[in-house]
Structures are given as C-alpha cells and as structure tokens.
Amino acid sequence: MSILLTVVTALVWGLLLGGISRNVTAKIHGRVGPRVTQNFIDLWKLFRKTSSIHHGGMFWMAPLFRITGAIAVLLMVPVVVGHNINYNMSFAGDIFLLLYIMFFGCLGMALGAGNSGHPYSVVAISRGLAQMSSYELSFSIAVVAVAVGLHTLRIEGIVAAQQAGVSSWNIFRFPFASAGALIAFLPMQMAYPFSIVLAPQEIPIGPPTEYSSRFLSFMFSGRALFSVAKLLLFVNLFFGGASSWMALFVKTFLLYMYAIVVSSVFPRFRTEQSIKFLWLVPTTLALVDLVRVML
Amino acid sequence: MYCNQPPKKPGDKKEVLQKITNMARANSLWVTAYGTGCGSIELRPLGTSRFDMERFGIAMRPTPRQADVLIISGYLATKTLKRVIRVYEQIQDPKYIMALGSCTINGGMYFDSYNTLNVLDKYLPVDVYVMGCMPRPEAIIDGFSLLMKKIKEGRAVGWKHYRENLDYYRENQKQIIKNWDLPDYNW
Numbered sequence: 001m002s003i004l005l006t007v008v009t010a011l012v013w014g015l016l017l018g019g020i021s022r023n024v025t026a027k028i029h030g031r032v033g034p035r036v037t038q039n040f041i042d043l044w045k046l047f048r049k050t051s052s053i054h055h056g057g058m059f060w061m062a063p064l065f066r067i068t069g070a071i072a073v074l075l076m077v078p079v080v081v082g083h084n085i086n087y088n089m090s091f092a093g094d095i096f097l098l099l100y101i102m103f104f105g106c107l108g109m110a111l112g113a114g115n116s117g118h119p120y121s122v123v124a125i126s127r128g129l130a131q132m133s134s135y136e137l138s139f140s141i142a143v144v145a146v147a148v149g150l151h152t153l154r155i156e157g158i159v160a161a162q163q164a165g166v167s168s169w170n171i172f173r174f175p176f177a178s179a180g181a182l183i184a185f186l187p188m189q190m191a192y193p194f195s196i197v198l199a200p201q202e203i204p205i206g207p208p209t210e211y212s213s214r215f216l217s218f219m220f221s222g223r224a225l226f227s228v229a230k231l232l233l234f235v236n237l238f239f240g241g242a243s244s245w246m247a248l249f250v251k252t253f254l255l256y257m258y259a260i261v262v263s264s265v266f267p268r269f270r271t272e273q274s275i276k277f278l279w280l281v282p283t284t285l286a287l288v289d290l291v292r293v294m295l
Numbered sequence: 296m297y298c299n300q301p302p303k304k305p306g307d308k309k310e311v312l313q314k315i316t317n318m319a320r321a322n323s324l325w326v327t328a329y330g331t332g333c334g335s336i337e338l339r340p341l342g343t344s345r346f347d348m349e350r351f352g353i354a355m356r357p358t359p360r361q362a363d364v365l366i367i368s369g370y371l372a373t374k375t376l377k378r379v380i381r382v383y384e385q386i387q388d389p390k391y392i393m394a395l396g397s398c399t400i401n402g403g404m405y406f407d408s409y410n411t412l413n414v415l416d417k418y419l420p421v422d423v424y425v426m427g428c429m430p431r432p433e434a435i436i437d438g439f440s441l442l443m444k445k446i447k448e449g450r451a452v453g454w455k456h457y458r459e460n461l462d463y464y465r466e467n468q469k470q471i472i473k474n475w476d477l478p479d480y481n482w
Contacts, residue, residue: 022349026347026349026350029344030344031343031344031347031349031350032347032349032350033347033349033350034349034350034351034352035322035352038322038323038352041319041322041323041352042323042352044315044316044319045316045319045320045323045363048316048319048320049363049387049388049389050387050388050389051387052387053360053387200357204357204358205356205357205358205361208361209357209358209360210358210360211360211361212360212361212387213387216361
C-alpha cells in the first residue's frame, strides 16, 4: 500500500511538474502556454490509441525497464523524513546500489530503442551513453565526497546528518561537490545545454522515434517518475531532505525550476563539447571537495 | 412503485469513457511535422508567441508514429502522394487529416496542372478542409477548433472510413502512382 502511495504521488507530481515547466517555458518565450494538466490529457490520449507496431521483444520491454528503474530508485530514497507512510528500502551501502540502479532504466531504454532499428534512435543512444558516462563520473565523485565526509553509506544517514538547520545542509558543507552534482543534474534531466540525446531539431526525437501510443504513454510516466526520483535524491543528498509534504513539494519544485530556467535560455552543446565540459568542470569541482574531505 | 425512467442502456459506462477519451483526443492534437506544399509556411507561425498553438494542446511531433493529425498543406504533387500515404498509414489510430488551401479542395490555381491532385478526398479521407490561398494562421486555428469539435462529438471518423473503403482509396491511389511498390496493408 505504501509502495502504491509513493508511486502514485510521484507520478502525479511528476506529470504536474511537467505541465508547470511547459507553462514556465512558454512564459519565457512570451506565449500563453498549455494547461497545467496537459500532460495528463496527453497521457490518457496516448494510452487510448491503438498500437500496431512490432519491433521485437526488447522493444516491448524497454518502457517497462524504464518504469521499473524509476520505481526502484524511488523506493530507495526517503520521501518524507521521519514519516513511515512512504515505503523506504534502506540498508547500509544503499547509496552505491542507487548509483548503479539509476543506469538501469536508461540501459533498458537503449536496448529497446536499439531494437527498433531506426537510425536516429541509434545515433541518440550512442550520444546518450557517451554523455552518461561523463556526468555519472562527476555525480559519483560528489556522492562519494559527501559519504566520506559524513562517514555514512546510507542515504538515511546522509539525511539525518543535515537536520540541524539550514547551515547543516550539504550544499553549504560541501559546496564544490554540490555544485558539481548540480551541473550533472542538468544532463540527467536532459535540460538544454546538454540535451544532445533528444535533440529535437537534429535527430528528431532520439530514442523514442519508433515508440507510439501505449509504449509512449508508459515511457512518459516512466520519465515523470524518474525525474521525481532524481529530484528526491538531490533534495535528500544536498538540501537537507524534506521534513513535511509541503517542504518536499517546495524543494523539488525549486530544483526542477532550476533545470527549466537554465534549459530555456541556453542553446545546445555539440556532443564533444558537452562531454568535454562534463569531464572538466563538474568533475574538477567534485574532486576539490573529495580531496578536501580526505585530507 | 413504478419506474418512470427508461431503462439504462447497457454500455453507458463505456460511453462515459468514450466521451472522456474524445475530450482528451480533442485537447491533445499532435501534428506530424511534414509540409507537402507552400501552405506549410503558414504553419510555422502557429508555434510562435503570436499565435501559440500549444495553448490548445496542439504540438508538432517529428515522427508519424506519435502524431494524430496529418496536415496536407496546400497542393499535393503526384510524386508526394506516395510519401503522404506512407506517412498517413504509419500514424496510429485514431488519426485525422486536415487539408489546407483551395488546391486540396478542387485543385485551386493548379486545377489543370499535370502533376497536382485536384480532389484530395478521393485519395485520403479528409476530416477538415481549411480554405484560402494560403489560409492564414488564424484560419488554421479555426480549422483546428472545428476538428476538435468534430472529435468531441465523435464525428471525426475518416480513419475508420479509410479502413472500411480501402479498396476504393487504393484504386484511386494506384491510378496516380503508376509504379506502385507499397505493401497493400501498411500499418
């Protein structure tokens, strides 16, 4: 029951955040923008469309992989600190399992989209995997810096260490690692300077080119869930976790808006520029804190 | 004692579901970004801040797999017909066709051209015509609102008509496309 509550809350919040972000982007462009509930309408419409496209087993499985990966991440992150209403699979060393399992959905997606055989999907996957290996590095170093500094490998331990007021948040205790992780957050959300995977004007829509109707609706829900899971993870790692539902919604909303605002004002990097930037800037920032903590 | 209400039809629940679905379909029209003629130049301003089609839930999709609406934007050359058929048949049901400009209605200024189709409805099922040469973005938005109304009322059934009368459409299509090398059932 608590698992269902967590997943449904995350799905609704994720879709709502998507709608709000479309509105914010429209306002930045000087447009009116769609309804806030537009993503729900899109999802229902897609779910009710027929699907008669077959590209083999992996193609069918990929949206499920994506949703499974997102739910796995979601269940390992504490949602509201100190409340048992949400299921939380917490154990020593869960932060490392989480770093691995975050790849799961993306790799499943890569296999499925590769199976569709569309050239744009394949190009996007090769770009995506190259980029993923570069931002995961800086994010992992930032997480290790925090874990070493706080002497804990549990996410709950990391959250518990930040409960003594705003000044104890990891973003103030580990500013360089947090900066590195926040830059790595942008490619994770496929936000604009790093949006080389979906790249609408280059490789029309990347991996999901061949996906339609129900597959696409599953993929959309997976994406909404995964983005909420990532937001929760970042809030827990660097922003002191959420002590109430209100704090949770406000913090995740602000973090999401950071990605949206950056995304609205930047053009896109080329693949090699993106990878070079991610290897140099956020990785160096995260390393500074790791070295500082270890000395 | 006595029931003065007529008995409820079985399948009322399904009707409600269908109505909700139709509302969702009408408010989330995704358009294949594929311009066949000069009319597509008037489609571009729809996405800008002046006309902003996103406020109606209309969005451009780069792939027919994810689209609902195919816009035949102006004259359709005999050479383009084959591509349009392939694109249309790859769109998943339900799908709608909107035809822009006089050329799709009766040939317009190309009525006697050797390489332009005159009556589009003979080759593909058109749900909404938008007249003009070329229709301005306001007219296209008007066409979209008409299409939305038709979808909400469940009258936009061109895709069903196409399936049921495939032989008729194929016959007409094959008259235009001499070197027919498409599969006969393409979705």
